[in-house]
Amino acid sequence: MPEKQPRIIVLGAGMAGILAGIRLQHMDYRDVTLYEKADRVGGTWRENTYPGLTCDVPSHFYTYSFERNPDWTRHLPPGPEIQAYFERTAQKYGINALTRFGEECTEAAYRDGRWHLQFASGHRDSADILIAATGVLHHPKYPDIPGAGTFQGALFHSARWDHSVPLEGRRIGIIGNGSTGVQIVSALAGKAALLEHYQRTPQWIMPVENGHFTEAERAAFHDPAVLAQAMNVEEYMASVEAYTQSITDIDSEASQAMAQACRDNLEHSVVDPVLREQLRPDHLPLCKRLVFSPDYYQAIQHPQSRLVSTGIQQIEAAGIRTVDGELHELDVIVFATGFHADAFMRPMAITGRDGVSLADFWHDRPKAYLAVTMPGFPNLFMLNGPNGPVGNFSLIDIAEHQWAYIERLMARLDAGDCTEVEPSLAAMEAFEAERVEAAKRTVWYRGGCVSWYLDAEGIPSSWPWNFQRFVDSMAEPDWAAFGLSPPRAM
Numbered sequence: 001m002p003e004k005q006p007r008i009i010v011l012g013a014g015m016a017g018i019l020a021g022i023r024l025q026h027m028d029y030r031d032v033t034l035y036e037k038a039d040r041v042g043g044t045w046r047e048n049t050y051p052g053l054t055c056d057v058p059s060h061f062y063t064y065s066f067e068r069n070p071d072w073t074r075h076l077p078p079g080p081e082i083q084a085y086f087e088r089t090a091q092k093y094g095i096n097a098l099t100r101f102g103e104e105c106t107e108a109a110y111r112d113g114r115w116h117l118q119f120a121s122g123h124r125d126s127a128d129i130l131i132a133a134t135g136v137l138h139h140p141k142y143p144d145i146p147g148a149g150t151f152q153g154a155l156f157h158s159a160r161w162d163h164s165v166p167l168e169g170r171r172i173g174i175i176g177n178g179s180t181g182v183q184i185v186s187a188l189a190g191k192a193a194l195l196e197h198y199q200r201t202p203q204w205i206m207p208v209e210n211g212h213f214t215e216a217e218r219a220a221f222h223d224p225a226v227l228a229q230a231m232n233v234e235e236y237m238a239s240v241e242a243y244t245q246s247i248t249d250i251d252s253e254a255s256q257a258m259a260q261a262c263r264d265n266l267e268h269s270v271v272d273p274v275l276r277e278q279l280r281p282d283h284l285p286l287c288k289r290l291v292f293s294p295d296y297y298q299a300i301q302h303p304q305s306r307l308v309s310t311g312i313q314q315i316e317a318a319g320i321r322t323v324d325g326e327l328h329e330l331d332v333i334v335f336a337t338g339f340h341a342d343a344f345m346r347p348m349a350i351t352g353r354d355g356v357s358l359a360d361f362w363h364d365r366p367k368a369y370l371a372v373t374m375p376g377f378p379n380l381f382m383l384n385g386p387n388g389p390v391g392n393f394s395l396i397d398i399a400e401h402q403w404a405y406i407e408r409l410m411a412r413l414d415a416g417d418c419t420e421v422e423p424s425l426a427a428m429e430a431f432e433a434e435r436v437e438a439a440k441r442t443v444w445y446r447g448g449c450v451s452w453y454l455d456a457e458g459i460p461s462s463w464p465w466n467f468q469r470f471v472d473s474m475a476e477p478d479w480a481a482f483g484l485s486p487p488r489a490m
């Protein structure tokens with residue numbers, strides 16, 4: 001650590017921002033501030049509160065590696081328990097004290113070797129190092145369905161759940177069947193008088209167990225050795241590797257096995273052959289982000305549930321009219337229609353060196369060298385930025401690998417080896433060209449579907465290689481890409 005402490009600002013106090021705050025304190029950086037637009041930590045888990053909210057990563061892996069949670073009640077962590085975990089962890093590591101809540105950053109500009117920040121409140125600040133931990137899926141996407149404003153009942157997006165609206169015994173329409181819509185339908189089946197699930201494109205559903213841990217098990221997990229044995233990290237990491245192989249090589253055994261599990265689930269779980277065919281996708285499993293569910297097929301076969309696969313024409317005062325002319329009378333409509341997955345730090349206006357705007361740099365698509373840094377934006381580091389791995393595995397683990405990489409970059413600043421860390425344009429362009437080529441070989445591109453993984457030009461935006469390549473890339477920076485020679489051995 002140099003004598004003069006660098007000023008470090010972290011934007012966002014969700015999972016990644018809390019991680020940054022914890023690690024920066026651990027590294028003895030003492031001039032650190034987190035800015036958070038909301039009034040408490042938690043990010044996506046604070047904003048999403050819909051019924052059935054669950055993470056599809058096995059509970060014990062959905063934590064920071066240094067702060068395991070023996071108290072999860074279920075095999076898959078319920079949303080409220082995840083939010084409580086982040087609040088507890090933030091409290092334990094002093095993150096709340098470092099954070100200015102209710103401050104939304106609107107502009108960040110790099111001038112004279114520093115980042116200058118402007119906030120919606122009028123507040124200003126500046127920093128030597130800027131960490132963007134602003135999340136991936138946080139700007140709700142509203143569907144372009146005519147008449148939404150005319151509906152007389154309650155209508156809201158899944159990420160803006162209105163808990164004042166009663167659900168028991170009501171007629172509810174859920175639009176969208178991604179992970180969110182599937183979880184909501186599973187939670188509300190049998191509770192609503194009528195539950196209509198509007199499906200535009202069928203989804204493959206991967207079966208998964210989601211039992212409760214017994215009290216005895218939870219007590220035993222307080223012994224780290226018992227927890228470690230129960231977690232079986234090797235087996236889990238092998239499943240993550242198999243998952244990423246399935247994405248990147250659709251002919252692989254792993255891919256065939258996952259696809260077959262989805263097909264078997266449909267064949268064996270849905271009794272009515274007409275409903276089964278309505279639910280059968282015409283794209284390859286894994287083309288869209290795979291939906292894991294222990295009970296969706298049961299939920300949609302409940303006597304009070306109904307799958308609506310006829311297209312939506314418009315929303316009217318009394319409900320939804322489908323293109324066949326039928327009016328579906330409803331009390332509540334939920335848009336489970338996803339997020340603007342390409343927003344990242346936007347709508348914040350970010351300006352790098354020489355006035356280059358992020359909007360210009362991302363004019364074709366969001367991109368970053370190894371998902372963490374960008375040429376022309378010195379000393380700006382992203383957690384869960386564009387082109388990083390996103391899938392059916394823990395984003396916390398991804399952020400930890402990225403953080404380890406950022407620590408190595410920051411160490412060069414501390415050592416005085418440079419005053420600015422940024423990749424060269426050549427390194428960025430070479431990485432991007434290779435990434436786009438690899439993306440075209442993935443199931444996201446070749447699987448015959450459209451999904452939020454695709455950018456405006458139809459190119460998958462997520463990490464297109466296997467997990468091990470990501471781990472290796474984060475283990476040690478390619479210093480030449482940053483115009484630096486390898487650090488001297490300590």
Ligand code: N01
Pocket residue numbers: 054055056057137143144145175176177178179180181183198199200201289312336337338339450452
């Ligand atoms: O959103 P989505 P999501 N008319 O974009 C449909 C994470 N997540 O909120 O497929 C009718 O996947 C759209 O239809 P189509 C996870 O990464 C994680 O469900 O485009 N329908 C689709 O069915 C996930 O992938 C967990 O034809 C319209 C749906 O809306 C990501 O969040 C839990 C429409 C949008 O699906 C997003 O999931 C929940 C229209 N005009 C979410 N417009 C975990 O368990 C859109 N749709 C970790």
